[in-house]
Amino acid sequence: MSLSYPLSLASSGTTLVPSSVSTTTRTGKPISDSETFTYPREYNFPPFFTLQRISSTSHAQSQKWSSLIQSYCRFHRLFKLSLIDAVSSPLFHNARINKRLELNDAREMVEFMRKEGRAEWIGSGKGDERRNTAWIWWRNPEEWANAIAEWVEETGQKNTVLTLYELTESDITVSQEFHGMDPEVLQKALSTLVKRGKAQVFGQEDQQGVKFF
Amino acid sequence: MFSMWDQTSLRTCPQSRNIKCYKSSPTIIPSAFADTNTTTRECGKAVFQCPRCTFENHPSLLSCELCGAPLLSQHIPPGLDNPTVRTESPGPVLNNLPAPGVEENESIKLSFRGGGEKIFLERLKGSMTQRKWLLQGAPPVPKPNRQSASEGGMPLPGSSTPIGERVKTVGIAGLEQRRLELRKNNELVIGNAFEDLEALMASAKEIVALAESFASNGANGTSESNAVANALGLVTTKDMLGSGSNSESLYISELSRNLAEFLTDDARGVLHKAGGIISLVDLWAIFNRARGGVELVSPSDFEKAARLWEKLKLPVRLRQFRSGVLVVQGSDRTDEKTIKTLLVWLSDLHSFPPEEELAWDWQTFGRGVTAQDAAERFGWSIGVAEEELEMAEEKGALCREESIEGLKFWENWIVDGHDSNVAVKSVKSVKSVKSVKSVKSVKSVKSVKSVKSVKSVKSVKSVKSVKSVKSVKSVKSVKSVKSVKSVKSVKSSCTSVRWSRKKPFTQ
Numbered sequence: 001m002s003l004s005y006p007l008s009l010a011s012s013g014t015t016l017v018p019s020s021v022s023t024t025t026r027t028g029k030p031i032s033d034s035e036t037f038t039y040p041r042e043y044n045f046p047p048f049f050t051l052q053r054i055s056s057t058s059h060a061q062s063q064k065w066s067s068l069i070q071s072y073c074r075f076h077r078l079f080k081l082s083l084i085d086a087v088s089s090p091l092f093h094n095a096r097i098n099k100r101l102e103l104n105d106a107r108e109m110v111e112f113m114r115k116e117g118r119a120e121w122i123g124s125g126k127g128d129e130r131r132n133t134a135w136i137w138w139r140n141p142e143e144w145a146n147a148i149a150e151w152v153e154e155t156g157q158k159n160t161v162l163t164l165y166e167l168t169e170s171d172i173t174v175s176q177e178f179h180g181m182d183p184e185v186l187q188k189a190l191s192t193l194v195k196r197g198k199a200q201v202f203g204q205e206d207q208q209g210v211k212f213f
Numbered sequence: 214m215f216s217m218w219d220q221t222s223l224r225t226c227p228q229s230r231n232i233k234c235y236k237s238s239p240t241i242i243p244s245a246f247a248d249t250n251t252t253t254r255e256c257g258k259a260v261f262q263c264p265r266c267t268f269e270n271h272p273s274l275l276s277c278e279l280c281g282a283p284l285l286s287q288h289i290p291p292g293l294d295n296p297t298v299r300t301e302s303p304g305p306v307l308n309n310l311p312a313p314g315v316e317e318n319e320s321i322k323l324s325f326r327g328g329g330e331k332i333f334l335e336r337l338k339g340s341m342t343q344r345k346w347l348l349q350g351a352p353p354v355p356k357p358n359r360q361s362a363s364e365g366g367m368p369l370p371g372s373s374t375p376i377g378e379r380v381k382t383v384g385i386a387g388l389e390q391r392r393l394e395l396r397k398n399n400e401l402v403i404g405n406a407f408e409d410l411e412a413l414m415a416s417a418k419e420i421v422a423l424a425e426s427f428a429s430n431g432a433n434g435t436s437e438s439n440a441v442a443n444a445l446g447l448v449t450t451k452d453m454l455g456s457g458s459n460s461e462s463l464y465i466s467e468l469s470r471n472l473a474e475f476l477t478d479d480a481r482g483v484l485h486k487a488g489g490i491i492s493l494v495d496l497w498a499i500f501n502r503a504r505g506g507v508e509l510v511s512p513s514d515f516e517k518a519a520r521l522w523e524k525l526k527l528p529v530r531l532r533q534f535r536s537g538v539l540v541v542q543g544s545d546r547t548d549e550k551t552i553k554t555l556l557v558w559l560s561d562l563h564s565f566p567p568e569e570e571l572a573w574d575w576q577t578f579g580r581g582v583t584a585q586d587a588a589e590r591f592g593w594s595i596g597v598a599e600e601e602l603e604m605a606e607e608k609g610a611l612c613r614e615e616s617i618e619g620l621k622f623w624e625n626w627i628v629d630g631h632d633s634n635v636a637v638k639s640v641k642s643v644k645s646v647k648s649v650k651s652v653k654s655v656k657s658v659k660s661v662k663s664v665k666s667v668k669s670v671k672s673v674k675s676v677k678s679v680k681s682v683k684s685v686k687s688v689k690s691v692k693s694v695k696s697v698k699s700v701k702s703v704k705s706s707c708t709s710v711r712w713s714r715k716k717p718f719t720q
Contacts, residue, residue: 042626044578045578046573046623047627048627049614052613053606054607054609054612056628057612057628060628061612096572097573
């Protein structure tokens, strides 16, 4: 699925375009079917694992890490990242060149992503002990909501009721990116749709259903 | 007729004699003979000139106001008025010899006619300081002889101040007087001692002048005198230039030139040996060592001199790194050149296989270098190498890697296309661009005919017309585009795009 956002919106005739963006190809790395994740070139560059002190270089470094973390999480369908575990995973540890990003530096990178709107710390407070797990928004809830709404539109399921299980686990959505998504993220995505008045969520606990308008 | 008076009291010298200015003239007629005091001279002036001292007295006075000489009466023969026929004045006559050290307010009066008093005063002052009478076989300081002074000669008729009676030196007064004499004696002795010191100073100046001549001869060539001057290390010394604020700045500027010469001297090759850059502290040490421990230059003077290079337009410069370290380098050396040489070196490392197996793709990334490596390679000191590498890092040419092996610097592969344009202010027309890796900001573009591929553009403020763009990977923000004829593909655009007058894009 490939969205050419500025073009499609530009041709829709509006002079002012909202800034919401679809970023399927945002990082320029399509989800590959192959089993190996292709790391960016910088992943093999030793200084990439040292926080840079010069602001311009540091900014570029943060952007590259942000992009790497997002595509890594997308590839592995990770929604939540526990940094303590991740620092020993290949994401932050390149065994080949024997370099790793330290926990604190990894936190810095995720913090940069948070400012970009591509991550969110789980748990309140700002202390380091709280900054161990984060949502990685390789798609943020709003984008997920758009994707679901689009799918509903395409498949003509407006005004039908779907269970949340159906939406993410059943065969009907297997071709969709949101198939198998984290239930919490799904809740967040649906709640933005509810706010927009495009869906209604009812039921309790495991038996929740959703109706799209 | 003009008369000028200069009166000097001679009291500082113990040898001062009691001098009476006395002018005898046979034609003086005592004032008693002057029957009238309404004297007027032939010229009609209401003044009466004293025949002795030529002071122009008021006509009503009977004796001279200044010297006390009796004034002439009217009946004197007219020829006597003429000063040219006056007989030669006799020299001062000593009529009394008071003991030195005895306070006596005796004075001498000198009169000048038609100028000359200034020269006289000058000479008098000169001889007072020179005290030639001391040198010309003068007898040792005369011991006070109170007895001799007690009976002086009779005061001359007409003298203004008769010599007072000598005080008998007995009792407390006597003791006081003796102490006074002693003090006078001591003063004299001390005065002589200081004279010796002054003589020493004078000859010291001569020695310095000699050293200076050695130095200047050295510049002309003879190796011997050159060696002497160098041995003395007195090329620029503080003493040579004396003291005072003016000579202080002269000293600094001379030292500055001296230093620049020292640095650029090919025979020594100070700067060359240090890879064209040397820290100020190192240079200070080398410079003072070369002076052989004589006339060492203080650090503050040294720094002041180094700061003058730029002002004096000398071919060396003082440079301050961000950390505050001061270094000295040739004036032709720039950061850009240094970065260039560093990058050339680093790019060489892509092609030379490393000694040991490296985990990363060294053909792509090259190798990281430590300050030590750079110091060895360019002959810099470690401190300078660190600073230069950090300078290059700051400019974005290098990036750092910290590891257990220490801090290493690499070519900056983190920033994409670090040679690409960072900011383009305005482009009027571009006919065709094949590929642009990254542009951070473009303020205005008037027309672009064709662009084949642009990888990333952070912000574009306004574009008037674009005829065709084949592919753009990412654009963060575009404020206004007036017309676009065809765009083949734009992969992503992040923030608001405001199209004021657009034509449908064709995909």
